Amino acid sequence: MADENSNNNNILNTKVIIFAVGLLVLAALGSSLTTYFFFGRALVQPAPKVVVVAEKFGPTYPIGEFTANLADKDVRRYVQTTIVFELNEEKTTEEISQRNPQIRDAIYSILSSYRRDDILDEQGKIRLREEIMNKVNGFLVKGRVKNVYFTQFVVQ
Numbered sequence: 001m002a003d004e005n006s007n008n009n010n011i012l013n014t015k016v017i018i019f020a021v022g023l024l025v026l027a028a029l030g031s032s033l034t035t036y037f038f039f040g041r042a043l044v045q046p047a048p049k050v051v052v053v054a055e056k057f058g059p060t061y062p063i064g065e066f067t068a069n070l071a072d073k074d075v076r077r078y079v080q081t082t083i084v085f086e087l088n089e090e091k092t093t094e095e096i097s098q099r100n101p102q103i104r105d106a107i108y109s110i111l112s113s114y115r116r117d118d119i120l121d122e123q124g125k126i127r128l129r130e131e132i133m134n135k136v137n138g139f140l141v142k143g144r145v146k147n148v149y150f151t152q153f154v155v156q
Contacts, residue, residue, distance in 0.1 A: 057086065058086045058087050058088055058089070058146050059086075059087050059089065059090045059092070059093065060084050060085065060086055060087065060149075061084065061085045061087055061092070061093050061096050062082070062083075062084045062085075062151075063083045063084065063085055063096070063100075063103065063104065063107070064082065064083065064104070065080070065081070065082045065152070066079075066080070066081050066082075066083065066104075066107055066108060066111060067079070067080045068108050068111035068112045069112055070111075070112065070114060070115055070116055070119075070155070071112060071113055071114060071115050072115050072116050077115075077116045077155065077156060078155075078156055079111055079114070079119065079153075079154070079155050079156075080152070080153075080154045080156075081111070081150050081152055081153045081154070082150065082151045082152040083107065083132070083148060083149070083150060083151070084148075084149045084151055085136070085145045085147070085148060085149075086145065086146045086147040086148075086149065087143055087144070087145060087146060088143055088144050088145075088146050089143055091142065091143055092140065092142065092143025092144065092145075095140055095141065095142055095143050096136075096140070096143075099139050099140070102139055103136050103139060106132075106135045106136065106139070107132055107135075107136075110128070110131050110132055110135060111128075114128065116155055119155060120155060125150065125153070129147070129148040129150075132148050133145050133147070133148045136148075
């Protein structure tokens with residue numbers, strides 16, 4: 001008789017455990033569905049389409065190669081670079097050709113005012129590009145330089 005009671009208790013315990021697990025699964029499923037229907041739809045929205053339009057690349061003018069001493073005081077250093085201008089229109093090439101000596105002199109002055117540490121990182125090169133572009137655009141009357149590209153850049 002004790003075996004039958006023990007057997008009945010085991011069967012009862014197994015049924016309680018199965019019932020509890022089933023109830024837990026139903027609660028989790030209900031919670032998941034409720035969360036999805038109340039909050040999920042607001043969170044799952046299609047991403048807006050982003051259309052990127054590439055800007056038209058303008059005409060270029062290779063201003064040439066430059067080798068200039070840098071402004072470092074402790075050791076002699078130099079920069080060697082080749083510069084190409086992107087222009088707003090083809091007519092600007094003629095104006096740059098006419099002002100070539102002025103422009104090259106200004107670029108040499110700008111390059112020699114920088115120290116090695118000023119132009120080694122990307123931010124330094126960006127500042128250098130902007131300074132060259134602003135100086136050159138100051139010489140131009142009709143056209144303008146849209147961008148400055150370094151096709152070679154060596155600091156030693």
